[in-house]
């Protein structure tokens with residue numbers, strides 16, 4: 001099903017891109033829990049992550065792992081957490097969130113970033129990959 005993420009994949013809607021392969025895209029969440037909060041998605045449309053075919057699911061996990069390792073290199077945090085929700089956008093995605101406290105994982109407390117901060121952290125993660 002087409003969602004706002006399809007428009008991000010096509011470039012119709014801009015994003016702060018972190019990484020891209022032929023099959024996957026990583027970009028910063030526009031309403032982040034913490035600085036560096038990144039979404040990893042398959043380019044192929046599909047809603048629920050556990051409905052993805054195995055190869056695509058495993059590819060998404062591998063891609064997410066590579067992005068998470070890069071985030072941990074450049075964003076000060078205790079660890080990078082991975083969360084799957086999907087209640088807002090019906091296009092399978094993984095949240096990668098730099099965690100310092102449990103609050104960072106709870107989607108209740110949000111961080112405001114300037115355009116420059118978004119651009120800077122996206123570029124830093126990309127360079128660390």
Ligand code: 5GP
Pocket residue numbers: 004013015016027028029030031032039084085086087088089090
């Ligand atoms: P979920 O579907 O997992 O509940 O949440 C979807 C996530 O996508 C939210 O954290 C939200 O901030 C993010 N999001 C929604 N629309 C956009 C958008 O247009 N651009 C970006 N970068 N993130 C978005």
